[in-house]
Amino acid sequence: MNKKVAIERVLELRDLIDRANEAYYQEAMPFISDRAFDEALSELRELEESFDLGTEDSPTLRVGGKPSESFVTVEHPQPMLSLDNTYNEKELRDFDKRVRDRLGDQPFTYSVEMKFDGASIRLRYEDGQLIVGATRGDGERGDDITENLKTLKDIPLRVDEVVLKSLFLEIDSDWDDDEEDEDNRNPSFVFEVRGEAYMEKEAFVRLNDFREEQGLPPFANPRNSTAGTLKMQDPREVARRPIRFFGFDLIVEGRPSPPTQIEKLKRIGDLGFPVNPDYRLCRSVDEVLDVISEWDLSRHSLPFETDGAVIKVNEQHYRAELGTTSKSPRWAIAYKFQAEQATTLLEGITLQVGRLGSITPVAELKPVTLAGTVVKRASLHNEDEIHRKDIRVGDLVTVEKAGDIIPQVMSVVDADREERGKPFQMPLNCPACGEELVKLDEEVKWRCINPECPPQIRERLTHFASRDAMDIEGLGEAVVSQLVDHGLVHTFADLYQLSAEDVEPLERMGKKSSKNLIEAIEKSCTQPFQRVLFALGIRFVGKTVARDLAFHFRSMDALLEASEEDLCAVPSIGPKIAGSLTAYFDHQKHHKTLEALREAGLQFEMPDQTGRDSERLGSGDDESETGYRWFLEGKTFVLTGTLPTLSRNDAIDLIERYGGRTSSSVSKKTDYVLAGDKAGSKLAKALKLDVPVLDEETFLEMIQNQVGTT
Ligand code: ZN
Secondary structure, eight states, X not given: OOHHHHHHHHHHXXXXXXXXXXXXXXXXXXXXXXXXXXXXXXXXXXXXXXXXXXXXXXXXXXXXXXXOSSOOEEEOSSOOOOOOEEOSHHHHHHHHHHHHHHHTTOXXXXXXXXXXXXEEEEEEEETTXXXXXXXXXXXXXXXXOHHHHTTOTTSOSBOOHHHHHHHHTTTOTTOOSOOSOTTTSOOSOEEXXXXXXXXXXXXXXXXXXXXXXXXXXXXXXXXXXXXXXXXXXXXXXXXXXXXXXXXXXXXXXXXXXXXXXXXXXXXXXXXXXXXXXXXXXXXXXXXXXXXXXXXXXXXXGSSSOEEEEEEEESBTHHXXXXXXXXXXXXXEEXXXXXXXXXXXXXXXXXXXXXXXXXXXXXXEEEEEEETTEEEEEEEOOOHHHHHHHTOOTTXXXXXXXETTTEEEEEEESOTTSSOOOXXXXXXXXXXXXXXXXXXXXXXXXXXXXXXXXHHHHHHHHHHHHSTTTTOXXXXXXXXXXXXXXXXXXXXXXXXXXXXXXXXXXXTXXXXXXXXXXXXXXXXXXXXXXXXXXXXXXXXXXXXXXXXXXXXXXXXXXXXXXXXXXXXXXXXXXXXXXXXXXXXXXXXXHHHHHHHHHHHTXXXXXXXXXXXXXXXXXXXXXXXXXXXXXXXXXXXXXXXXXXXXXXXXXXXXXXXXXXXXXXXXXXXXXXXXXXXXXXXXXXXXXXXXXXXXXXXXXXXXXXXXXXXXXX
16 A cells, blocks of 8 residues: 555545544434444554554544543642532622722722533643643542543644744743753643533433433433543543533643733633633623623523523732632632523323334423423433323423423422322333334333334334445435335335336436436345344344354344344343344234345345255254355454555455454454554564464465365
């Protein structure tokens, strides 16, 4: 591979990784598997290393390293104080009076900033490089979450030296960038930016949707989801969540800070950190109160949640004079907006079917105005939640907005009245298709697992046609939607009845694309059995599980007959997946789906060129009798470096074709490392662990010896 090709591939991989991260929560069903994601990332890492193509904003830096067992506690060089809260005009005027009493007739101003409902963090930079990122903790010490914070796109990993220099030239005229011995000098310039990590309302809603689909409890508000995210053990998971950052404080170590709060905010912005632009300079407490009432009205239309305002004495030099109490500064205070609540009548409880079959009970409310919008419905999350709050139709309930956006039923107001309705009873059948609902493993949600349930069919078909499943080119979300809307497709099998004339009238189709689409659908009939299994979208059955099932059971018929115990005999399958599979196959309806697909000509068994099936039923494990076809079964390969003739994907294909699998990291369980040019740390590790290393030639020979030809 030459450098030009490498650059192209690097750009392609970065784009893929970024899109995959974005899609993760938006589409509930990620378009590439975790394994494919890790592969892309490690390929990118190797290319960047080999061709020296690393950049500051590369996903290899942003998607984070290995999960950590626990976080190290770090002491804050200056405490991260919390602010006292005020809740009304009088309390705020009292604060103003205390400030004026202390400052006498010295002139001063206030800065007013929005308060964000997230998690406070501090970021330490030495010579422009991010060194430590930490949570507030108890104010004196917090958790070192640097690796997680590095995944936030809002946080610069390095501050441009020119910017640094020009900004602080006036503070420190001794700045010297001609230093020869970079490594040995002490950090000559240290600063900290403090601010709030937060989650935008929309991202919060998406994350909760995703969690509900996954059967996880939703977060109560963006603050919880942000704090929870920042303390996750796996930075890769953090990178997938859209956490944002606003800076609000700048501390320059060993040098004077900028003279005012407003000046600080400007500098934080100049340094490359996002600063919420809506900050104000006020000359009196009356002006402060005006700003607060203005924001209280406008806040609901902001993309993020603000739960109040932070008022600071603007001039830095008064801060020492005003001092701090044991916990909070005397020169700043927070003003909290009142949480908006409303009381209304619960007129009914209905069920909503999610895109992936999860069932959510919904409160049908007498319309009521709350935080600027009319609320008619509110999620009740799940059956248990309704019973816990003992919510019944006919009750008066209080409603609040989580994260300023999602209406939630908080409690019943008149629970002790004499005549109440009956306790809620969860219906047994799907409101959309009538299928009996199931509850898998320990999930809190009921589900409709009918793959052809109307509210789910779009999502199911899109998954069915996706690249890792049936790989039907041209059958993306937009076309699927049209097919469903026009009543052309209700089931998976309907796809195989379509003709070019059927699809030609669809938007942006035309003669050529119609013909191509039908051909692509026909071609998908040859996709191997494991892809068919994956395409069905059975819960918990991802690509890897589908492949393991296919290799183990060899045919749909054998799989249909398998007991939960038989299923658990497959290494990658535990009781959770086995339970999901049996729940799926127990439904008569699914047999109809499967029969229709079988008739359409899809592959329902593994190609049988070796008589392996009869072997399996007979003597069992005698490997020598099983022929060449799966001679790599159970073997794990790790690829590293650039192979002379095979592309990475070709090599993976070959390994998988003969039953092997690939992994992205070398461990004691690795059977072979297939190494090419510029193999990096993986090769070193293989040698250390005594894992056999193959070059391309040996690898191809190995296959040739088994197969006869390649
Ligand atoms: Zn249904």
